[in-house]
Amino acid sequence: MVLASPNPFKIEKIRDDIELPIIDLSCDRSKSSKLILKACEDFGFFKVINHGVPQQIISLMEEETHEFFSKPGSEKQRAGPANPFGYGCKNIGLKGDMGEVEYLLLHSNPLFISQNLEFISTHPNKFRVAVSGYVEAVKKLACEILDLITEGLQSSAAGVLSGLIRDVESDSLLRLNHYPPSDAGKIGFGEHTDPQILTLLRSNGVGGLQISLEDGVWVPVSPYPESAFCVNVGDVLQIMTNGRFLSVRHRAMVNSYKSRTSMAYFAAPPLQETISCLPGLATLDNPPLYRSFTWAEYKKATYMKRLGCSRLNLFKLQ
Ligand code: GA4
DSSP, rough: EEOOOOTTTTTEEEEOOOOOOEHHHHHHOOHHHHHHHHHHTTTSEEEEEEEOOHHHHHHHHHHHHHHTTTHHHHHHHHTOOOOSEEEEEEEEEETTTTEEEEEEEEEEEEEHHHTTTTGTTTSHHHHHHHHHHHHHHHHHHHHHHHHHHHHHHHHOOOTTTHHHHTTTTOOOEEEEEEEEEEEEEEOEEEOOOSSSSEEEEOOOOOOOOEOTTTTSSEOOOOOOSTTTTEEEOHHHHHHHHHTOOOOOOEEEEEESSSSSEEEEEEOBBBBBBBOOTTSSSSSSSSOOOOOOOEHHHHHHHHSOOOEEETTTGBOOOO
């Protein structure tokens, strides 16, 4: 299907007939592992169901998210500006990117979660309990998926990826987004790849997320099944798999009738961790594509560039 793009002078290809993988984590371990590997190679994206995150924990976090975004603008501003953490409205990052979105960006570290909560919620303890419970549950799911990945890769890296996320110093983040209804076709959050290892995202059952295929064709991601988590491969996982997995380009569109909220957990290594290819994934025939660097170095590079720019090329070996 070819649709008019948000920019009326540019015609963009959109295909809604592509079946994106939905992986049932309650099925046989080696089967899930194979399906995840294939999805990471083909799309850098898949959905998981029967993922073990309790509905009660999700509902609690969704209630807090709804409550925060329902507050008057002046109250929400008290939790901002996002530099990069805190409340942000329309401004994304530090280089002038804008979108039809408001958000709350939080570090997942328990100490950070406990700070400045009085600016976010009138019942800070309830908010803290909801965020900590959600972060713990999605961290566990991210680790489970990363273990299935390393098992499937059969590299001698069993547990290496999940270890980076479990580390007390892990730089993982939680982002709560609200896309108020606006003119259809407007961009909520512009195209980009996630810099981290893996992203777990849920929405309130309203569509808007789109992923880009390698040829640049956009595919809308259906918001169903509502119980599912969307999983994105991030830049660091593309680098650690020596380019075998794809860090998926994605964006969020707004719609004209319903407001959309989403909650994204970005699983990241500690800032001082050195990132390089997993053992066995670079060989003489398949030499390393990227140089080693620390996550702090990579993160700095992401904030120096506009949202849609590729950071991966900066770390490519000749
Ligand atoms: C994209 C993924 C995460 O939402 C995020 C974003 C970050 C921000 O909003 O502060 C960035 C963006 C994201 C990549 C490029 C830079 C940094 C905005 C931006 C323009 C929190 C992250 O880690 O990188």
